[in-house]
Amino acid sequence: MLAGLRVVEFADELAEYAGLILAGLGAEVIKVEPPEGSPTRHIGPFAGDTPDPEKSLHFWTYNRGKRSVRLDIADPARREALEALIRSADIVLDSTRGGLHAALGESLESLPRRFPGLVVARMTPFGDTGPWKDYRASDLIHLALGGVMMNCGYDAAPGWKYDLPPIAPQLWHAYHIAGEQLTVGILAALLHRLHTGEGQDVSVAVHEAVSKNTELDVMSWVMRRAPLYRMTCRHAGEHVNHVPNIGHTKDGRWFIALGLSVRDQTSLVPFLAEYEMQADLAMPEQGADSRARNIPGSAAGDESKAHITEVIQRFMRAYTYEDMPWREAQAAGLLWAPLRKPHENVDDPHWQVRGTFAEVVHPELGRALPYPASRWLSTETRWQPGARAPQLGEHTEAVLDAAPAGRKPPLVPAKPREGQPRLSAHGKAFPLQGVRIFDFSWFLASAGGTRLCAALGADVIKVEWKENPDTRLAAMAPVGGREARQKATAPLPGVTDSDMGGQFNNKNAGKSGLSLNIRHPKGLEIARRMIAQSDVVAEGFSPGVLKRLGLGYEALREIRPDIIYVQQSGMGGVGTYGRFRTIGPVAAAFAGTAEMSGLPEPAMPAGWGYSYLDWIGAYGFAMAIMGSLLHRDRTGRGQWIDSSQCESGIFHCGVPILDRAVNGRSWTRIGNRSPYKPAAPHGAYRCAGEDRWIAIACFTEEEWRGLCQVAGHPGWASDPRFATLEGRLAHQDALDVALTSWTREQEAHACMAALQAAGVPAGVCQNAEDRCDRDPQLAALDWMTEVTGTKIGRWPVTELPAKLSATPAYSGGIIDRGAPGYGEDNERLLRDLLGYSAREVAELAAEGVI
Numbered sequence: 063m064l065a066g067l068r069v070v071e072f073a074d075e076l077a078e079y080a081g082l083i084l085a086g087l088g089a090e091v092i093k094v095e096p097p098e099g100s101p102t103r104h105i106g107p108f109a110g111d112t113p114d115p116e117k118s119l120h121f122w123t124y125n126r127g128k129r130s131v132r133l134d135i136a137d138p139a140r141r142e143a144l145e146a147l148i149r150s151a152d153i154v155l156d157s158t159r160g161g162l163h164a165a166l167g168e169s170l171e172s173l174p175r176r177f178p179g180l181v182v183a184r185m186t187p188f189g190d191t192g193p194w195k196d197y198r199a200s201d202l203i204h205l206a207l208g209g210v211m212m213n214c215g216y217d218a219a220p221g222w223k224y225d226l227p228p229i230a231p232q233l234w235h236a237y238h239i240a241g242e243q244l245t246v247g248i249l250a251a252l253l254h255r256l257h258t259g260e261g262q263d264v265s266v267a268v269h270e271a272v273s274k275n276t277e278l279d280v281m282s283w284v285m286r287r288a289p290l291y292r293m294t295c296r297h298a299g300e301h302v303n304h305v306p307n308i309g310h311t312k313d314g315r316w317f318i319a320l321g322l323s324v325r326d327q328t329s330l331v332p333f334l335a336e337y338e339m340q341a342d343l344a345m346p347e348q349g350a351d352s353r354a355r356n357i358p359g360s361a362a363g364d365e366s367k368a369h370i371t372e373v374i375q376r377f378m379r380a381y382t383y384e385d386m387p388w389r390e391a392q393a394a395g396l397l398w399a400p401l402r403k404p405h406e407n408v409d410d411p412h413w414q415v416r417g418t419f420a421e422v423v424h425p426e427l428g429r430a431l432p433y434p435a436s437r438w439l440s441t442e443t444r445w446q447p448g449a450r451a452p453q454l455g456e457h458t459e460a461v462l463d464a465a466p467a468g469r470k471p472p473l474v475p476a477k478p479r480e481g482q483p484r485l486s487a488h489g490k491a492f493p494l495q496g497v498r499i500f501d502f503s504w505f506l507a508s509a510g511g512t513r514l515c516a517a518l519g520a521d522v523i524k525v526e527w528k529e530n531p532d533t534r535l536a537a538m539a540p541v542g543g544r545e546a547r548q549k550a551t552a553p554l555p556g557v558t559d560s561d562m563g564g565q566f567n568n569k570n571a572g573k574s575g576l577s578l579n580i581r582h583p584k585g586l587e588i589a590r591r592m593i594a595q596s597d598v599v600a601e602g603f604s605p606g607v608l609k610r611l612g613l614g615y616e617a618l619r620e621i622r623p624d625i626i627y628v629q630q631s632g633m634g635g636v637g638t639y640g641r642f643r644t645i646g647p648v649a650a651a652f653a654g655t656a657e658m659s660g661l662p663e664p665a666m667p668a669g670w671g672y673s674y675l676d677w678i679g680a681y682g683f684a685m686a687i688m689g690s691l692l693h694r695d696r697t698g699r700g701q702w703i704d705s706s707q708c709e710s711g712i713f714h715c716g717v718p719i720l721d722r723a724v725n726g727r728s729w730t731r732i733g734n735r736s737p738y739k740p741a742a743p744h745g746a747y748r749c750a751g752e753d754r755w756i757a758i759a760c761f762t763e764e765e766w767r768g769l770c771q772v773a774g775h776p777g778w779a780s781d782p783r784f785a786t787l788e789g790r791l792a793h794q795d796a797l798d799v800a801l802t803s804w805t806r807e808q809e810a811h812a813c814m815a816a817l818q819a820a821g822v823p824a825g826v827c828q829n830a831e832d833r834c835d836r837d838p839q840l841a842a843l844d845w846m847t848e849v850t851g852t853k854i855g856r857w858p859v860t861e862l863p864a865k866l867s868a869t870p871a872y873s874g875g876i877i878d879r880g881a882p883g884y885g886e887d888n889e890r891l892l893r894d895l896l897g898y899s900a901r902e903v904a905e906l907a908a909e910g911v912i
Contacts, residue, residue, distance in 0.1 A: 063443045063689035064089040067252070070151040071128065072135065075102050075201075075234070076268065077157035077185035078124045079241035084153070084248070085127035086435065086445045087689055091155075092461055093128045094135065094147065099454045100125075106738035107717070109427075109724045116453055119724060120738060123716035126422060126433055127448020131462065132455030135165040146465035148177060153248060157185040170263060174867070180261040181251045185244055189267035192842030198765075198823040199268065202734065202744060204236035206757035207825035208272025209833050211746065213279060213290065213298040213671035214659065222302060224753045227746035228292060228827050229668040230734050232658045238714050240271040240863075242681035247864025249688040250518045254493035254869050256695055257479050262868035270843050271863040273833050277506065277672035278565060281537035283830035284858055285564035288537075288553040290830065295656060295669030296647070300553070305368040307647075308401065308656075308667065309375030315383035316401040316667060318651045319374045319391075321643075322367045329395040330370070337387075339377045343370060392642050399644070401667060403729055404654035404715035405722035408432050412637040418709050420447030431723050434712045437682050439636055441615070442701030443693055477695060484519070486872040492519020493869040497691060500589070500596040501525060501573065505533055506676035507646065507707050508602025508630045509569050511683025516572035516875040517862045518688075523592065523891060524573040524882060527580070531884065537564035539854050561883035562854040571849050571859045572875020575882025576891050577912050580611055584911045589613065590621055591896055597694075598626045598687055604643075605635030605704075615702040624700040626690040630683050634706035646673025646707065653711030658718070660731045667731065678714075679707040735794065742790035743769070746827055747802050749810040755827040756810050758801070758817065763787070768820035773804045811836075847873040851880030888912050 064084060069091040071081040078093070078100075085091040093100070102124065103115035110117065135144050135158075144165065148154060154173075156162050163173060170190065174182050187199040205211050211228035219225045247264040255261055274280070279298060282288040290298040294306040295318070308318045324346045334340035378386060383400065391398040407413055420435035436445035483491040497520040503509035509524075509532065516522040526532055538556030540547050546554055576592075579585040590613075593599055599618055601608055608614060608629075618625045629635065632644025633652070650656045650670060660668030686703045694700050717738070718729040734745040739761065746755045760766045766787075770779045778784050778800060783793040790797055805813060810826040817824035826832065833840055846858040857880065862871035874880070892898040892906070906912045 063087045063693045067152040068092065068150055069153045069155055070094060070147050071155040072162050073155050073157040073185070074100060075105070075124075075237055076187070077155055077183075077237075077241060077244065078102060079234070079237055080183070080185070080244045080248070081128060081155050082124050082126065083241065083245045083685075084155070085448055086437075087685075088443070088446050089153070091128040092131055092147070092457070093125060093452065094131050094133050095454060097132060097134050103454070107721050107725065107727075111725060119717055119720040122451040123433070123720060125451035126435075127446060128452060129457035129461060130452035130455055131458045133458070133462075135162060141165070143462050143465070147462070148180070150465050151180060152252075153181045153183055155183050159186055171867075174261045174263050178261060179255060179259055181248060181255060182261070182263045183244055183248050183251075184263065184265040185240060186265065186267050188269045188839055189843050190265065192839045194269070194818075194839035197818050198821060199825065200741070200759045200761070200823050201234055201236045202230050202736070202757050202759050203823050203825040204268050204272050205230045206746065206755075206827045207269055207837075208236065209276050209279060209828050209830060210235065210272060210672075211755075211757070211827045212829045213276050213292055215292040215294075215668055215671070216660075217294045217304050217306070218291070218302065226661075227734065227748065227755050229660055230746075230757075231655070231670045231674065232732065233717065233737060234714075235674075236268055236272050238678070239275045240266050240268040242678060242685075243271045243863045246514055246681055246684050246688070247862070247866055249685060249692065250493040250864070250869065250871075251866055253688060253692055253695070254491075256692060257477050257495070260868055262866055264867070265865050266863050267843060269839060270845050273837075273840055273845060274860040274863055275674075275677050276830075277676065278537060279672075279830040280834065280860065281564040281568050283834050285537045285547065286540045286554045286556050287547065287550045292671045295660075295667050296671070297673070298671040303368055305371045306666070307371055308669070309378035310666070311378055311381050311383045311386055313382045314664075316657065317378050317386055317388060318397075318399050318401060318648060318656065319371070319378075320397040320645065320647060322370055326396065327370070330374075333391060333394040333396060334373070334377060337377065339373075339380070341373045341376070343373055395643060397643050397645065397648050399648045399651040401651045401657040402654045403657055404712075404718040405728060407652070407654060407712055407715075408719060408723075412633065412639045413709075413712070415637045416634055416706075416709070418712060422447055422450050424450045432719060434709075434716055434719060437709045437713050438686060438703050438705035439634065440701050440703045442699055443689075484876050486519070486870065487874060487878065488870045488872060491869055492872075492876065493866065494519040494688070494691075497521065497598070498596040499523065499598040499600055499687070500593050502599070502601035502603060502608065503532070504602030505645065506569055506673060507679030508600060508683050510677060510680030511630070511687065512573070512600050513569050513571060514680065514684040514862060515687055517871040517873045518869075519876055521876055522573040523576050523596075523887075524570060525576050525578050525580075525589070526884060527577060528884070529579075531560070532566070532570075534560040534563040534566040536566070537568075538562060539564060539857075544855055544857065559853070564854075564857065567849075567851055567854055567857060567881040568859045570881035571873045572877060572879065573882055574877060574887040574891060575885055576888060577885030579911055580613070582909070582911050584906065584909065586612060588892070588896065588911070592891075593618060593625065594621050595895055596622070596625070597691065598628060600683070600687060601629045602631070603629070605629070605631050605640045619700070622700075624694055624698060626687065626694060626700045627702045628683065628686045628690065628705065629703070630679055630705040630707065632707050634709065635704045644707065646676040646679075649675045649679075649707040650711055652708045654715050654718070654729075655711050658729055658731065661733045662731050665731070675707045675711045678710040679705075682710045740787055740791060742787060742794050743797050743801050745798055747798070747805040749805050749808050749813060751810070754810045756805055756808070756813050757825050757827060759823045761823070765822050766790070768822045769817065772816045772820045772822065773801075775800075775804065849874045849878075849880040851883070852886060853883050854880060885912060
């Protein structure tokens with residue numbers, strides 16, 4: 063997709079993941095390293111378990127497909143070489159926190175102006191402004207402050223008091239989230255540049271990116287003042303219970319079983335009866351509604367559903383991991399899946415058929431190693447596995463000798479769009495000006511992707527039909543509306559109107575709404591006519607649904623030869639698992655990510671308390687759409703993309719997969735400790751108050767001494783067990799006990815402020831209330847935007863984290879509105895796009911077409 067584009071990367075762990083994605087999409091990525099090498103070369107694990115900057119499996123994972131230039135950017139004598147490199151670039155990827163700009167003598171605003179057409183993509187921990195902009199952070203600290211940790215962990219003890227801290231998902235989770243969102247912003251900036259010749263600054267603050275990435279907690283708080291609570295290996299929810307939806311086999315492995323709706327029970331009882339394991343479960347009563355759909359974690363549980371889960375767990379305990387009939391359960395329509403370890407996907411025939419993994423040759427080892435290297439299949443472009451990660455300075459001479467003296471000419475001339483640009487609420491043009499998406503999206507994984515496109519200016523037409531509508535019932539507007547919410551001191555009851563769901567509003571803001579029955583011949587004809595005027599068809603159904611209805615890729619190409627068709631399912635359409643039922647947690651179980659998080663065995667996995675792969679799927683969906691648009695506008699060719707949520711998760715598991723291949727070691731859970739970047743203390747520690755915790759991470763002696771000083775325990779530093787990092791790592795249990803004896807008397811936010819003032823990375827494990835009502839940094843970054851929905855009214859929704867200086871995103875989109883009510887824009891769309899009269903529209907409604 064990005065063939066012919068050059069990225070010059072000045073990045074450490076904050077942003078080198080974004081560089082990996084850009085390399086995978088086909089860009090040439092040149093990594094500029096200081097003379098001593100990138101600090102990420104010192105992050106383990108190491109090949110052979112011997113620390114060596116050329117043997118870091120972390121560095122190998124995140125720098126595959128890149129070239130290395132050794133250059134001291136702060137050396138005035140190398141200024142000319144530095145400037146020549148930047149002149150050669152289309153994109154500069156920067157996480158130096160101002161170091162690059164200082165070396166060039168430029169400000170944030172002046173650098174894109176000095177190099178016209180350059181996209182400067184920056185990653186910072188907390189942003190450029192605000193009271194926390196200079197705070198110290200790490201992956202753990204970002205996951206705490208961003209709310210992820212308070213959604214993840216183990217069930218409370220009886221009495222609903224938490225006796226264990228929240229658990230951070232593993233691993234490098236915060237930087238994955240931010241890297242995905244920065245890449246979305248980069249692609250939007252490239253599209254704008256292609257049509258105007260204008261470059262710009264694109265920036266993402268990791269804190270803001272992570273804070274928006276949780277699933278239900280923010281909108282539940284915004285709409286109804288309802289807090290959510292973490293539960294073992296399942297969605298954080300408002301209504302807690304003690305029955306995890308995973309069960310263990312007799313040999314100690316784990317399986318997930320989701321779905322307790324009427325529809326699920328209709329499939330479950332006959333399946334269990336085949337094995338005489340249905341116990342006392344009975345089929346749902348006749349007439350029970352089998353169409354109702356709730357977002358996982360949004361529906362109240364009860365003892366009857368808990369009992370169903372326990373019967374399923376009884377069934378799982380009767381089998382070994384290898385013998386469990388989960389494939390038969392899937393064939394029966396059940397959301398069951400194994401919790402795999404990351405390396406167990408490598409030899410799976412499904413992923414082999416899809417080319418999910420690539421064998422990358424390491425000449426110095428005399429062998430090839432498996433890397434997760436692809437997130438979707440396509441008819442026109444492909445993910446590029448690239449060469450193994452470069453050795454330090456391996457390409458210095460070849461790259462610098464070829465750097466041009468003048469500015470690199472654009473790959474293709476700018477292609478101005480037709481008509482006057484529509485300005486956003488910021489008074490600036492949108493980057494996706496003139497793009498129309500016919501949107502059959504579903505749930506968050508696909509609907510969230512087209513929502514990002516709408517915020518960037520695409521005209522997105524969301525298509526639904528009442529027999530199978532999207533999930534609208536979550537984080538409902540409160541009875542009494544915004545006024546009641548402003549006065550609330552406790553959770554409010556929600557309305558039942560499906561046009562007033564806060565979660566639906568957040569993931570579909572800025573879209574138009576069309577209710578259309580494409581099973582009706584007239585409805586199918588309307589779809590065809592609208593697709594003829596669209597650039598993209600996006601869908602999130604089970605594989606094959608649109609094809610069976612006459613809207614497969616070949617049919618779409620007959621309607622419009624350069625059409626872009628992007629579909630996303632849990633496992634992808636091509637391969638042996640194409641018809642498997644999946645949602646985010648099931649995809650996470652398959653990918654290996656659910657098994658990775660939690661306390662060490664024999665504890666059960668804690669999993670992730672929200673559909674992480676729904677969001678990552680959404681980012682990938684948006685990337686596929688925008689990358690395809692960029693490719694089409696450069697070549698004139700459309701394409702079909704078959705994307706999968708699960709592959710998005712597998713893509714993040716490169717380190718444990720390499721560790722297994724190189725060192726023969728399987729991933730084991732480590733709780734909140736730092737597995738590969740040595741740090742102690744490193745964890746979440748109880749503070750004063752109900753379920754209050756602070757994350758603290760000390761990587762250096764300076765940070766450790768600062769902690770001892772703030773805590774008023776200078777004796778810790780002289781304790782032989784804690785005097786060195788090696789000692790602290792060897793005595794982490796004792797260290798955690800000592801530290802907790804101090805933190806448990808501290809107010810969490812005051813403790814964080816004192817530690818940060820002393821240069822210690824620390825962050826409160828914030829919940830939705832903290833982020834929405836108290837976080838001064840998020841407020842300074844304008845992390846939310848108010849939009850008005852026709853029926854739901856005016857409410858905040860999250861804004862796109864990537865901040866584009868020339869073409870900023872706006873969640874209200876080109877229509878300046880919240881999410882559409884069901885079929886809200888039928889008459890306008892049919893009139894304006896197809897020329898129907900009001901009478902004809904009424905006739906279509908009477909016939910059941912709309």
